[in-house]
Amino acid sequence: MKIVFTAEYEGDLQVFRQLGELVVEGWAIGKPKLSSQQYIALAHDAEVIVTSYDDITAEVIAGCPQLKVIACTRANPVNIDIQAAKQRDIKVLYTPGRNADAAAELTLGLMLSLARHIPQAHAALKRGDFTRPTQSGNSTQAGLRRDVVWDVSADSPYEVFKGGELRNKTLGLVGYGNIGRRVARLARAFGMEVLVADPFVAAEDIDEPGLHKATLQQLFNSADYVSLHLSSGPGTDGMINASLLSTMKKGAYIINTSRAAVINEQDLIDALRHGPLGGAALDVYHQEPLWQEHPFITELDNVIITPHIAGATRESIAKHTAMIAADLQRFIAGEPLLYQWR
Structure with a gap:
């Protein structure tokens, strides 16, 4: 089984290598999103695609005739043409709750x-607002303990x-x-x-x-x-x-x-x-x-x-990597999938 992996990930990809031939490209190695033609050239003979942000359009799906699974490492696979995948009976995986x-x-x-x-x-x-121009400290009057306060005004x-x-x-x-x-x-x-x-x-x-x-x-x-x-x-x-x-x-x-x-x-x-x-x-x-x-x-x-960073943690990426790996193992074993898109 050939797996084309263009998703962000955390940790190693040993589990994916154990499942078949693994090709790691695109966003996974710091490159920009792939165009439809680039993706077809990369995955035309692949059975599995794992992506985060690449647009897996009807054109891409049609150009990959061996495709059986499209895995998207997001809570909502908006970049996948779900209907085009369903027409080919291609399983679409996603990662609910990973972030x-x-x-x-x-x-x-x-x-x-x-x-x-x-x-x-x-x-x-x-x-530099509310700061002092020199390192000089405040003096403490006799009989009082040192008071640490920014200002009183x-x-x-x-x-x-x-x-x-x-x-x-x-x-x-x-x-x-x-x-x-x-x-x-x-x-x-x-x-x-x-x-x-x-x-x-x-x-x-x-x-x-x-x-x-x-x-x-x-x-x-x-x-x-x-x-x-x-x-x-x-x-x-x-x-x-x-x-x-x-x-x-x-x-x-x-x-x-x-x-x-x-x-x-x-x-x-x-x-x-x-x-x-x-x-x-x-x-x-x-x-x-x-x-x-x-x-x-x-x-x-x-x-x-903030610049759309709610899910931007290393732990989130580690979770979605593990979730997709586990569901691909279930797919190969013929077991029910836990993260198949409805």
């Missing part, structure tokens, strides 16, 4: 950053960056899948109340002290922080709009580490400019990379932005 811990932890990091103004404080010190960092605590605040989770469940567990460890809006989860499955199901409207009315954990699609794209945003508490925050399409971007910008939102933390955008003159960069100081 759930990473995305959940970044979500909590963004919440803490919003609450405590961590990025702004860091950037201010790096600019309305312009001191203690006042400028004064924030709030997560404890006893309400977090609203829109979506309660692999990532949402982990965020709930972490947030409750911080002492937060958690509301969940997810039509596919029964109230009986989540109703316990500190964790309750709510309607989307109830969640937006009540939450101090709203965190989005949705897939993009016809039923969710643009779902977070001006109507919902306008009902949020004054000074509330919204975090999105899922898909940018679920928020109407202009409505979000308006809510950040004029209220009621106190701020937002975003890892995903309608166009990536972000435009240099985008308001998130040039205008809105109440927005914390």
Whole structure:
């Protein structure tokens, strides 16, 4: 069996070598995405493709007549033509939950950053704000112990960056899948109340002290922080709009580490400019990379932005590598596949 491997990976590929002839190319060795013609030239006689970001189009599938399995090391194989694969009875594998811990932890990091103004404080010190020009220290008056304090004034960092605590605040989770469940567990460890809006989860499955199901409207009315954990699609794209945003508490925050399409971007910008939102933390955008003159960069100081890195951990890559290897072993053994796309 020939395996063409163009996915990012962590560790060695010995398991894949044991399964057959292994060709490692493209993104796996630091090269750019392959074009359709490049992929066909590489995989025209392959039975298995393992990719992360290459576009496996109908043209590629047609150009690889031996193909039996397409494995995508992502939670949503958007770069695979699923229908073209189904027509050939080609199995499509994916890796659900492989970066759930990473995305959940970044979500909590963004919440803490919003609450405590961590990025702004860091950037201010790096600019030289609130610092002293020399190494000279403060003197301590007789009879007093040395006091370590930055400054005592309305312009001191203690006042400028004064924030709030997560404890006893309400977090609203829109979506309660692999990532949402982990965020709930972490947030409750911080002492937060958690509301969940997810039509596919029964109230009986989540109703316990500190964790309750709510309607989307109830969640937006009540939450101090709203965190989005949705897939993009016809039923969710643009779902977070001006109507919902306008009902949020004054000074509330919204975090999105899922898909940018679920928020109407202009409505979000308006809510950040004029209220009621106190701020937002975003890892995903309608166009990536972000435009240099985008308001998130040039205008809105109440927005914390990261460049789509929620799943970017070595552990996530190690997980997806192991998941695909294990399912390919099951495929060869004729066993049921655990990670076959529906």
